[in-house]
Amino acid sequence: MRVGILGGGQLARMLALEGIPLGHHFTFLEPAPDPPAGSLGEVVDTAYDDPAGLARIAAATDVVTYEFENVPASSAAYLAARLPVLPPPAALEATQDRLAEKRLFRELDIPTAPFHRLDTPDQLDAAVAVAGLPAVLKTRRFGYDGKGQTVVHSPAEAAAALATLGPGLIAEGFVRFSRELSILGVGGRDGSRVFYPLTENHHRDGILRASRAPAPAATPELQARAERLAARVMDRLGYVGVLAIELFQVGDRLLANEMAPRVHNSGHWTLDGANVSQFENHIRAVTGLPLAEPCVPGPAAMVNIIGELPDPAAVAALPFAHLHLYDKAPRPGRKLGHVNITGLGEFEVAEGVRRVSELLPG
């Protein structure tokens, strides 16, 4: 099958690496030069809303998916009128706007932190009253990796943040979580569903640094609860493909923080730690193949390579490490690759993460 991917970054690269063995051919819509996926298929290098580029993608592919959620709605609509776009464009609308996303969670009875829209100074009192203090003020659109958000501790700080970041904000209650988790679900075109084990995520400066799966001490009950939350979203959206929901665990409660209608950094460990990766299952889903039930034989972890590259020989010398590079030029804060960790026992994984982290500059 000819698969189109909107975006040619590392997620597109890994989707193609996992989809090529299934016999698929890939075309990427990516305006940036030398994209990480560039060597794995054709690149249409126009803007995401360029009519000629979209027409070329529509002509060259049998199904279109994407590696990021900020696809212009008009582009998704243009393509969806011509061929299957999966996950469905409704998932883009639901995730491009943090307020719409939170409202969807609420509608589906999925617990979240309290939230309130915040566009103008006259909404400040209500927003602070609902979210409480401290609150997290976030831009509703185009935020990622902690960008476009700030924590405020007083109404004055909230007003200042609104002046800087706003309008178009959402104020959310600051959650003193026990830990951050994510659940990855996959919906098939035949309506089937599979889920990966809950993953525990560690962020620093708003960027995911490390993940561990299955999340330690996650009970079957917690797993089942997370799956039910994800299934509600998938049901509502007629979802096909990988859906990632980031969750805060607070005691034994789960609060949905945000979701992504795509393969997700917190699922990169599946490349080496599961019988089937999130990338392969996403490709299976959008191309209409049966999904594979994930089987995770032991603990796995993932450490992101950010900003600077390590010595690959030093990483390769660790018997439990699997190096994945994205072919991106180093730049502060940029995700350049990741290292998966497998084959260690439950009590050795943290040490494995530590040893990999020591090899990472910066």
Add this chain to the structure above:
Amino acid sequence: MRVGILGGGQLARMLALEGIPLGHHFTFLEPAPDPPAGSLGEVVDTAYDDPAGLARIAAATDVVTYEFENVPASSAAYLAARLPVLPPPAALEATQDRLAEKRLFRELDIPTAPFHRLDTPDQLDAAVAVAGLPAVLKTRRFGYDGKGQTVVHSPAEAAAALATLGPGLIAEGFVRFSRELSILGVGGRDGSRVFYPLTENHHRDGILRASRAPAPAATPELQARAERLAARVMDRLGYVGVLAIELFQVGDRLLANEMAPRVHNSGHWTLDGANVSQFENHIRAVTGLPLAEPCVPGPAAMVNIIGELPDPAAVAALPFAHLHLYDKAPRPGRKLGHVNITGLGEFEVAEGVRRVSELLPG
């Protein structure tokens, strides 16, 4: 690193798929149109001995390896004068000619079937006397997948075969083996060595149909013996990369049948059945990264897809099956892909192989 591969077939494809995540870039020298590796890098589409093509490969890469042993000696010499060619060209010479190969085995005290060169009718008596009857007559060069060989049961049949296939034959004793095995060793640029578990191979019509690893009931002693044989070849040749040796097991004896200085069809199961594939370890070896010690958590098998393609959905629906297609047009006797089988218990693997085989047409 920029890696050149002589050949752009399925072995080159899988080498690239496993090498790209390590950050490498690939260039293939492949005269055939639309090669399986074509979407994974640059293709230089000249003949293997075209000076312009070789010059382009030399200019575009930092190290050269190959996916088949019939690289013209002059091409290997040209490249080796300009950049590292690994495995070393000496391995090409030793494996391009079945007689040289068998002589090397004998020199290294590696048991083989009895053999004798057979070029002219006056050598018939001696060849039949040494090889015994039945004997296998093989062309010394360019045989593969059972092509260029025949079993003869009488001196008259031998004479007829010589007239048809010869000159340039080798006569070998027909081995009534208990089973066929292969050992895959990997040599690193730093002199390190790792080995995969012995694999049991099943051929039909001269073509590998299925492999199983670790070979059932292969004792640690048998494994150690196979590794010692391979190590002798690797020592002699200053070997870097994957070396595959096909062995006949006869009772508790091991006879070397032939070897390949490259990744090998009997190691395809390592893509899903081991922590590190033969392809990744080969790329690690030739690019100078530390090798990874293979770890095989349970039984694995591989079934080749030959001649016709199965319904990919039917294969993907089997929870223990991993589909690998080579993007080749169907043609009788052609290897189009393979299915790896993992996650089954020791006593379920044969049933898994049977169920996959049932889905394969032809």
